[in-house]
Amino acid sequence: MFRCTVSLWDSDEPVPRAELLKGVEGAHGLLCLLSDRIDAEVLDAAGPNLKVISTMSVGFDHLAIDEIKKREIRVGYTPDVLTDATAELTVALLLATARRLPEGIQEVKSGGWSSWKPLWLCGYGLSGSTVGVIGLGRIGLAVARRLKPFGVKRLLYSGRQPKPQAQEVDGEYVPLDSLLCESDFVVVSCALSPETQGLCDKAFFTKMKTTAVFINTSRGAVVNQEDLYEALTAGQIAAAGLDVTTPEPLPTDHPLLALKNCVVLPHIGSATYSTRGIMAKLTANNLLAGLTGEAMPSELKL
């Protein structure tokens, strides 16, 4: 049995920066969430004892990887265990956006529902459609698998190179521009990196179909939100669904929240009881393995 002294920030609110810098002093290990920015300042405040950082997320854009690598600190994260929940939420968001569920519910509550009408609240169906996935990683592939039986005719994907696992979903590797021109549904599923920062901008949306639906459940910074707002209000694309924004939370007066054809969720991709339980256990086990110098269940290769 391995014993350690744990200092716990025991609140639903994120730890204030000053508290974090004080609290990490001398720590051997640090368990954090994606809302904690772990940069040189934090690492310096921690000092030379720090040998492991364990994040309860699969994304690691909140970690200054170069600084961490320099200091030979090991990093644990939570891939795979959240793939199902996140892919499920991505499909939920796509369907809610394409079939106009929030609009429908709003009409129902406000007395806009009078009777069945042939063209009222019609949306875009997946049957016979072309779906484009940007970033066919674990989550992208899981999304593609779930969309297939809805009668998707073509599954396109883009990325740095083709993926052999795409064969399972009859995925076609195409240049990004082709994906944008041909897709009825565009799903962004890539990691946030310097290359993907602001990828979804005016040029991106201009190439899309006016009947297309745009879905982002990756990271907010992949999207230029002003350009998205323009595209939605000018009818350049039909609708958008976002589970991630910049910042998070999105201020309640943000223009995107006022659009009927934009569905915004508060970053709940992995939010199921079972998945969060598994993520928590994995994060703890990654940390403990790092502290004892053993192999982690899920170590991030730096």
Place this chain on the structure above:
Amino acid sequence: MSGWSQLQFELWDSDDPIPRQELLKKVKGCDGLLCVLTEKIDAEVLNAAGPNLKVLSTMSVGFDHLSLGELKKRGIRVGYTPEVLTDAVAELTIALLLATSRRLIEATHEAKTGGWGTWRTLWLCGYELADSTVGIFGLGRIGVAIAERLKPFKVKKFIYTDVAPRPELAAAIQAEYVSMDELARQSDFLAVCCALTPETQGICNKNLFSKMKNTSIFINTSRGGVVNQEDLYEALSTGQIAGAGLDVTVPEPLPTNHPLFTLKNCVILPHIASASYTTRNAMSALAANNLLAGLRGEPMPKELQL
């Protein structure tokens, strides 16, 4: 429309349903009638129409708004729109199921009204399809289509109940035939897909809900009359079941002061299951072609066996 020298039609050209009195007046002497599900076609309408009426074409797959006995008695043929709407309805059923189980409506509300703080471990957690048991009440075309779409979400088991086993349909989705009680007891997600008949009227009542898991999700996209709404309210507000999603209610529209609207764990949509552009176009073309075939005395693309 080659071969047609004279086809006169009268169109109720409004988005709102035709008032009853107008309908009774306009059907006089008609050979054919094309309707939607808001028109109750009963003895009164058929008598008002008179003996010319030989075909009734409805732009729906449900036919609970048609008095079949009265139609059969008068030798009137009936066209309807099965299959063309199966994909859209199955898709919307799953959209509704996921919106309910993953609490999308609560979530969008929090995002708009300032309830969204930073990422928190247990906030807005929902129930996952992975490793679950999905139960289907009434295994027809739509039930099968729903199961086919749910499969890649890693559902562990599909079960169904019906008036009798449906081995061919069940084989396609590897679903096990169970009693209604077992369906209630075992399902993590229960989708109602049956037709509305005297037997299924109000069948989803406290007898069903009391046997369900308190973590279960109940979805109805069939007909409102299948559900006892007071019992559903009880079940939801006392935590007997975790959540419900309805695309159909009694009445439609549901009055905005109905108690079900006060529940965070009840999602209500205004009967939009077949509301995709391509599907509504396909339904209207089929309804028109059914009507024309009936007027010509020819086989219909989709005739309802009376």
